[in-house]
Amino acid sequence: MKLTGFELRRIGLPLAAPFRTSFGTQTHRDILLVRAVTGDAEGWGECVTLPDPLYSEEYVDGAVDVLTRFLIPALAGADDVDGARVATVLAPFKGHRMAKAALEMAVLDAELKELGRPLARELGAVHPRVPCGVSVGIMDSVPQLLDAVGGYLEQGYVRVKLKIEPGWDVAPVRAVRNRFGGEVLLQVDANTAYTLADARHLAQLDAFDLLLIEQPLEEDDILGHAQLARQLRTPVCLDESITSARTAAAAISLGACSVINIKPGRVGGYLEARRIHDLCVAHGVAVWCGGMLETGIGRAANVALAALPGFTLPGDTSASDRYYRTDITSPFVLDDGYLDVPAGAGIGVEPLAEELDATTTWTQWIPL
Numbered sequence: 364m365k366l367t368g369f370e371l372r373r374i375g376l377p378l379a380a381p382f383r384t385s386f387g388t389q390t391h392r393d394i395l396l397v398r399a400v401t402g403d404a405e406g407w408g409e410c411v412t413l414p415d416p417l418y419s420e421e422y423v424d425g426a427v428d429v430l431t432r433f434l435i436p437a438l439a440g441a442d443d444v445d446g447a448r449v450a451t452v453l454a455p456f457k458g459h460r461m462a463k464a465a466l467e468m469a470v471l472d473a474e475l476k477e478l479g480r481p482l483a484r485e486l487g488a489v490h491p492r493v494p495c496g497v498s499v500g501i502m503d504s505v506p507q508l509l510d511a512v513g514g515y516l517e518q519g520y521v522r523v524k525l526k527i528e529p530g531w532d533v534a535p536v537r538a539v540r541n542r543f544g545g546e547v548l549l550q551v552d553a554n555t556a557y558t559l560a561d562a563r564h565l566a567q568l569d570a571f572d573l574l575l576i577e578q579p580l581e582e583d584d585i586l587g588h589a590q591l592a593r594q595l596r597t598p599v600c601l602d603e604s605i606t607s608a609r610t611a612a613a614a615i616s617l618g619a620c621s622v623i624n625i626k627p628g629r630v631g632g633y634l635e636a637r638r639i640h641d642l643c644v645a646h647g648v649a650v651w652c653g654g655m656l657e658t659g660i661g662r663a664a665n666v667a668l669a670a671l672p673g674f675t676l677p678g679d680t681s682a683s684d685r686y687y688r689t690d691i692t693s694p695f696v697l698d699d700g701y702l703d704v705p706a707g708a709g710i711g712v713e714p715l716a717e718e719l720d721a722t723t724t725w726t727q728w729i730p731l
Contacts, residue, residue, distance in 0.1 A: 364445050364474050368730040369435050369466075370398040371427060374658075374722040379688050382656065383500040385528035385556035386417040392656060393423050393724075396714075397430070399469035406472025406709055409661035410465035411628035418554070418655075419461070419582075419603065419629065426462040431729060434459070434466055439731040446471035450632060460606060460631035467632035468664055472709040481667070481711055483704045486637050488670035492701040496522030496677040497685060498552070498654070501531050505538045512539055515685075521700040522548035522574070522677040528556040533567045540571045548677065552577040555603060559587045562594045574676065575600040575622045585610075588619035598622050602653060606630055608638040615646050622676070626653040627668060628661075636668055644673040652678030659683055659692025663710040666695070670704045691718045 374394050382389045395410040412421045433456055438444050441452045449467040456463075475482055497520040502508040512523055525536060536551060550573050557565060557579045565579060575598045580587045582603035592599040600622035605611050607630055614620050623643055627636040643650045652669035655661070662680065669678045680702055683694035692712045695702050705711020 364443075364477065365402050366438065366444060366470070366473075366731050367400050367402060368728060369469070370400070371430060371727045371729070372396045372398065372719075372723055373423070373427075373725040374691065374719065375724050376658070376687055376691070376722055378656070378686055379684065381500070382686070383502070384526045384552075385501070385554045387415075389413075389656070394658060395423050395426055395465065396660065397465045397469040399466075399473045401473050401477065404473045404476040406469045406474070406476060407660050407714065408465035408468030408470075408472065409657055410461050411626070411655035411657060411661060412461045421459060421461045426459070426465070429456070429459045430462050430466070431727065434462060435729050435731075438466065444470065446474050447634065450634065461628040464628045464630075464632040467634065468627075468710070471633065476709040479708045481706055482633070482664060482709060483667035483670050483706075483711075486633060486667060486671060488667055488704060489672045490670040490704065492698075492703045493666055493669040493674070493680055494521045494677040494700055495680050495682065495697060495702055496520060496524055496548070496651075497681050498524045498679050499526065501526050501528060502535075505535055508535050509538060509542050512543065516543065516547065518682075519697050519700040520681070522550070524550050524552055524577070524679065527551045527553050529561070533564075536568060536571050536573075545572055548574055550574040550577065550600075552602070553579040555579075555581050559584070559591060562591050565591070566595055569596040573597045577624060578602040578604065585614055585617055585619045588614070589617045592618060592620065600624055602626065603629070605639065607635060608642050611639045611642055615643070615648055620648070622649045622651070624653040625650050625668070626655060627664065628655055629653075633664060633668055637671070640671050640673045649675050651676035652680055654679035654681065656686050658687070659690045659695060659712055660710065660714065662695055663692070663705045663712040666702050666704050667710065689718060691715060691722060
C-alpha cells in the first residue's frame with residue numbers, strides 16, 4: 364500500500380450533558396482525527412487523548428506535536444507500510460500510545476477499504492451486534508443520579524457503570540441498587556481515586572453484588588491492586604494500568620485483576636488490543652471494551668473489537684446520542700440494548716462532510 368499523506372484535523376463537539384469523573388468534568392470535546400490517504404483509498408483514525416494530561420500523560424496538543432515531528436515522518440521513511448507494520452515502525456518512540464493508535468487505525472481503515480474487508484472480520488469478530496452498557500458520571504445529588512440511571516435503563520442499556528470517588532461511592536451505589544433491584548448489571552469505576560488504605564471502605568461495596576470495581580488505585584500500583592483484590596469479594600478490573608499485552612500478562616500473573624477493560628487507544632491500537640484479548644481468553648480473564656467518548660469514527664472500530672468472542676461483558680459502546688446530539692458520522696442507534704457491528708469495508712463508516720466541516724477548528728496536511 365502506497366501512502367501519499369496524512370491529514371490531521373481537530374474538531375470541537377459539545378457533549379450532550381456534562382460528564383464528571385474523579386479527575387474532572389468534561390462539557391466539550393477537542394478531538395484529533397487522522398486521515399490516511401493512499402492512491403486508491405483514505406482511512407480515518409481517532410485519537411482519544413483529552414485536552415489535559417488527566418486520564419493519562421497524553422494530551423491533544425502533545426499528540427499533534429509527536430505525530431507531526433516524529434511518528435508520521437517515521438512512517439514516511441519506511442517501506443511498504445501497512446496496518447500490521449505501523450506499531451513496529453513506531454516502536455522506537457516511547458509511549459504516545461493514543462497517537463500511535465490513531466495512526467494505526469487510519470492506515471488499517473485505508474488498507475481494508477482497498478481490500479474490501481471489514482475491520483470486524485479482520486480482527487476475528489464473531490458477533491453481528493454487541494450488548495451496550497452506559498457510563499454514568501458523578502452527579503450533584505443522588506436523586507439526579509437515580510433519574511439519569513432510570514432514563515438509561517428505559518432506553519435499553521443492559522449494564523450501568525457508575526463513576527465513583529471518595530465521598531461519592533457507597534451511598535449512591537446503594538441508592539441505585541435499592542431503586543432498580545438486583546437484576547440490573549451494575550459496576551463502578553474509580554479512575555485511580557483511592558489508595559490501599561481505603562480497602563476496608565471499598566469492601567462495603569461487596570454488599571451490592573457488583574460486576575466489578577474498575578481501577579480503584581493508581582495505574583502503576585499493580586501490587587496494591589493484587590493486595591486489594593484479596594480483600595474484596597467484588598472482582599477488580601484494571602483500566603489505566605493495562606497499556607500492553609505485557610502489562611496485562613504481569614497483572615494477571617500477580618493476581619491484580621480478574622477482569623480487564625480493553626481500550627484500543629490506551630494500549631496503542633486495535634492489533635495490540637486483539638493480542639490482549641487473546642491473552643485474557645487463554646487465562647480465563649473476562650474482558651470488555653471501554654470507551655473514551657469517541658465520535659462515530661472511534662465508536663465504529665470499538666464496536667468491531669467488542670464483537671470478538673472473549674468480550675463477554677457489555678462495554679462502554681454506547682449509542683451516539685449518549686454523548687453527542689449530533690455526531691460526525693451517521694449515528695449509532697441502540698436497538699434493544701445492542702449496537703450493530705458495521706459490515707462495510709474498513710471501519711464501516713465515513714464522516715459526514717457537512718458535520719465534519721461545521722465542527723473543524725484546525726487542519727494540517729502532511730505529504731509523504
